[in-house]
Amino acid sequence: MTTSPRRSATRVNVALASTLLAASTLSGCGVFGSPDLVIYNAQHEQLLDELIPLFEEESGLDVELRHGKDLEMANQITEEGEDSPADVFLTENSPAMTIVDNAGLFTELPEAVTATIPDDYVPADRAWTGFLARSTVAMYNTDSMTEADMPASILDFADPEWEGRVAFSPTGADFQAIVSAVLELEGEEATRAWLEGLKANGVIVQNNLVVMQSVDSGEVDAGIAYHYYWYRDREENGADSDTSALHFFGDQDPGAFLSISGAGILASSEKQAEAEEFLTWLTGTEAQQAMAESYALEYPLNPDASLDPEVKPFSELEPPQVDVSSLNGPQVTDLMTEAGLL
Numbered sequence: 001m002t003t004s005p006r007r008s009a010t011r012v013n014v015a016l017a018s019t020l021l022a023a024s025t026l027s028g029c030g031v032f033g034s035p036d037l038v039i040y041n042a043q044h045e046q047l048l049d050e051l052i053p054l055f056e057e058e059s060g061l062d063v064e065l066r067h068g069k070d071l072e073m074a075n076q077i078t079e080e081g082e083d084s085p086a087d088v089f090l091t092e093n094s095p096a097m098t099i100v101d102n103a104g105l106f107t108e109l110p111e112a113v114t115a116t117i118p119d120d121y122v123p124a125d126r127a128w129t130g131f132l133a134r135s136t137v138a139m140y141n142t143d144s145m146t147e148a149d150m151p152a153s154i155l156d157f158a159d160p161e162w163e164g165r166v167a168f169s170p171t172g173a174d175f176q177a178i179v180s181a182v183l184e185l186e187g188e189e190a191t192r193a194w195l196e197g198l199k200a201n202g203v204i205v206q207n208n209l210v211v212m213q214s215v216d217s218g219e220v221d222a223g224i225a226y227h228y229y230w231y232r233d234r235e236e237n238g239a240d241s242d243t244s245a246l247h248f249f250g251d252q253d254p255g256a257f258l259s260i261s262g263a264g265i266l267a268s269s270e271k272q273a274e275a276e277e278f279l280t281w282l283t284g285t286e287a288q289q290a291m292a293e294s295y296a297l298e299y300p301l302n303p304d305a306s307l308d309p310e311v312k313p314f315s316e317l318e319p320p321q322v323d324v325s326s327l328n329g330p331q332v333t334d335l336m337t338e339a340g341l342l
């Protein structure tokens with residue numbers, strides 16, 4: 001009796017499946033190569049690509065990273081709802097966490113998961129935790145400007161004296177988080193006026209790297225971004241490579257806003273224990289120190305981790321008090337659209 005083609009195909013599949021099973025067991029993967037944890041990541045891709053292998057090695061868990069942008073991924077999660085393949089969501093800025101939180105899609109985090117993070121960076125409903133902070137700054141060209149020429153407030157950049165002189169990137173989630181802080185601190189009317197002024201006087205560029213390059217090259221006198229773009233550039237290219245310096249607004253100005261990167265666990269996830277293990281690790285001293293020592297130069301939130309002393313100390317930033325769960329992404333994009341910035 002000859003074997004039917006169908007039977008031999010089945011046999012091949014069984015053989016292939018056992019090979020895959022053996023391989024996945026060896027590498028710590030889930031059965032048939034499915035990951036133990038799926039992370040939707042909107043933080044910088046390079047940082048998580050560096051960090052996740054450390055967690056995989058330590059936990060023996062296999063992690064799948066899917067990269068995207070803050071608002072795009074937050075909207076994707078709310079559309080996917082209960083069926084989302086995501087176990088964990090990581091963002092660059094907290095307004096994206098608030099969208100998912102408002103949709104009721106996060107698990108309330110146990111105290112143990114956030115034990116190392118100061119209360120200011122965990123929302124009251126414990127739907128997510130902060131894991132990194134980024135300071136708003138203004139960069140300025142040192143050939144055309146001195147520190148004394150810089151305004152006292154980020155709101156001043158809307159004034160006509162800045163016409164054609166200040167660069168920013170309105171399509172980025174980073175800039176939109178700054179607008180959400182202005183909205184929270186100054187109210188809708190003042191935010192609308194600020195955005196109209198920036199539209200009239202500012203120079204719109206593609207992203208924060210271009211903000212920095214425009215300042216360095218002298219195309220503009222100043223630019224709005226986060227601190228790490230400038231520090232990373234200096235670390236990579238040396239102190240003599242640029243003609244720019246940083247202006248920290250301090251003094252609780254909206255321009256000293258600290259944007260918090262968040263981490264949360266989806267309530268629909270069947271991997272609650274693994275996800276909790278990951279968040280506990282992410283906020284623990286080892287991972288926080290690994291991030292502090294990476295290329296990223298963002299501020300760790302665990303006080304036991306310390307950043308390169310070249311970066312302005314966290315304790316000297318004088319940020320305004322902003323409730324991390326209050327920042328409103330959708331209202332910001334509406335106001336920015338109205339102002340013609342999006």
Ligand SMILES: [Fe+2]
Pocket residue numbers: 092174208226
């Ligand atoms: Fe960024």
